[in-house]
Amino acid sequence: MADQSQEPVPFMQKVLDNPLLLLAIGVLIPTVLYTLWGVYEVMQIPVSR
Numbered sequence: 001m002a003d004q005s006q007e008p009v010p011f012m013q014k015v016l017d018n019p020l021l022l023l024a025i026g027v028l029i030p031t032v033l034y035t036l037w038g039v040y041e042v043m044q045i046p047v048s049r
Contacts, residue, residue, distance in 0.1 A: 015021060
């Protein structure tokens with residue numbers, strides 16, 4: 001057990017092991033996507049005269 005090699009931890013393992021980072025990603029990505037989608041939908045409304 002004391003003879004384990006010191007391999008670097010892969011980046012994705014660091015991300016998936018961090019619950020606060022996963023929470024932030026889970027909140028930010030939908031927020032940004034729905035905001036952009038909403039802006040796009042508003043821009044598609046024709047201007048009334």
